[in-house]
Amino acid sequence: MLDRYGIVALFAFMAVLFPAIPLVFSWVIRPKKPNKSKRSTYECGLEFEDFPEEAQHVWVQFRVQYFLYALIFVVFDVEVVYLYPWAVAYNTLGLFALVEMIIFLGILVLALAYAWRKGLLEWT
């Protein structure tokens, strides 16, 4: 089995190399003429330097909503991890495995329903 992962390791090596090579190539042949207005961030036509000092440090009012989506994603991701070996072994297991998995899924559907009822899946 290890020889298979040797191939995967080579793929990983190439996966790092493949984006790196055009980047290096492009770095060699492209012009490098930075000037003030090129380096300013895109702000719909306004000059960044004209903003007051406080506004020049960027942060976005971070909404907890993003974090909650990532959270519920983690919970379901772990659930998926349990689903896959069950699915692979299902053929040899029979109906009681289905019942056990329904219990497992049921509890997680409860979690989803809780999040839904509490309005956590709303964007605003």
Next chain:
Amino acid sequence: MSTPIALTYVGFFVMAAVALAGGFIAVGARNILRAAIGLILALVGVAGIYFVLEAEFVAVVQILIYVGAISILILFAVMLTRGLMKRDLPAQNAQWIAAVFISLLLFAALLYVAISTNWRAVETKVAGDLIPKIGTELMTTYLLPFEAVSLLLLAALVGAIVIARE
């Protein structure tokens, strides 16, 4: 030493180096986002070590959960800290002497345990496909922990939601 075994050693050392590099970056970086990237690198290194150990399912689960989901969670959590846009956090705080001392003590203890244990290599290779076995074991021997995990996930989600909303 035959080629496959030599390659195993090479693989292990490379992956361990990656994990260690990630760890060093995670601890030593000034910018908190770079530290988070170091953590992600360390998690990838650990996944690589699992691959070298032929535990392919565990390795891929490590990538899926840790690198795919929890890293995003950590990055989002890092965004919650207002100090993000400032470049440098102080690298040392007032208690660094005590911290170094305790770390060295812990390192010595772990080293002693690692050297003096009689590590037995696992002689019995599990034959054939591991994953159906994992599935079967989950449904039979380890059924109760399996169902308990779903309850744990429910509790974790509810708890995290309650905390995050405040």
Next chain:
Amino acid sequence: MDFINNIFTNSYEWIVYWIHSLLAGLNLAKDFENALVAAIMVFLVIIVILLWMVLMVLILIWLERKNAARIQDRVGPNRVGPWGLLQPVADTLKMFIKEDIVPENADRFVHTIAPMIVMMPAVLMFAVIPWGKGMFPVDLNIGILWIVAVASIGTIGVFLGGYGSNNKYSLLGGMRAVAQMVSYEIPQVLTIVPIVLMVGSMSLVKINEAQSGWAGMQWFVFAIPVGPIAFVIYYLSALAEVGRTPFDLPEGESEIVAGYMTEYSGMKWALFYLAEYFNFFIVCTIAATLFLGGWNGPILPGYVWFIGKVYALVLLGMWIRMTWPRFRVDQLMNFAWKVLVPIALVNIVLAGLALPLLKYFGFSV
């Protein structure tokens, strides 16, 4: 007939034999020589796949622009080469020579590695995809789970891209994009479970082989009721994950400028763009493998069927892009969590219940 069917696997064997004969003079240890030949062959295969993929993406870019044009009742690029066929080549050259503008106060390191992190999964996923019978780099036991796991790495790159630009809009676009990708990953992963259930293995090669009945037409999409539901959910959530209209709010061309890609120019932008097309192509190959039978099909060689199916799905995706209006962001999230996830879960239970019935029709291993 057999010669055409196996032309690629046979060429592989010939090249291996040729390399062995070249190395025979050096008198290396058997172990080492085999490992060396294997390594050389893997490099060759990777380079062939990458070159092939670059060609595919060039074709895809051309197809997209021509299709968009025709559906919108105009002509599309027709100046650069006959029928505008060299247009993507011209675009590629342009990307190489454009200046790389990094905004001041942006984190240079993060700005550079973000496109690389987005590109990496796209390359890694090709390790397992079978293009025809016996035409795959590696047959992992965890095949489809490998693809799922590696795909989830891309979200980190998108987030870093949004952060590394020191631009409010990029950051917002990046976080939205991550929230969207992450929300649609769950239905995508859940719909694959019934397929794994029916095959009893996660290996893509075995999934292909399980669909070879009925003279090569026993595709899982015909496994009513589980198959079509799973196929539709998978295709929609995969389109959303890749970020194509109607789910392309992160790039929202008329809304948030270019979202997380706003501050990228030149090669780095090209890598983001390339990665998007790579991902779209990969998603179509996976859908073709899981649901449409991969390289199975009567009469024609396997690889012809495979490419045909993949392009059918690609054209379907482009057609959808040109005709449906864009989702609003809250509609997007609601659709994922409140519609797709419940249906996918019900589908899994259905698959478990219906397995004896499907077995009767010869669907399961």
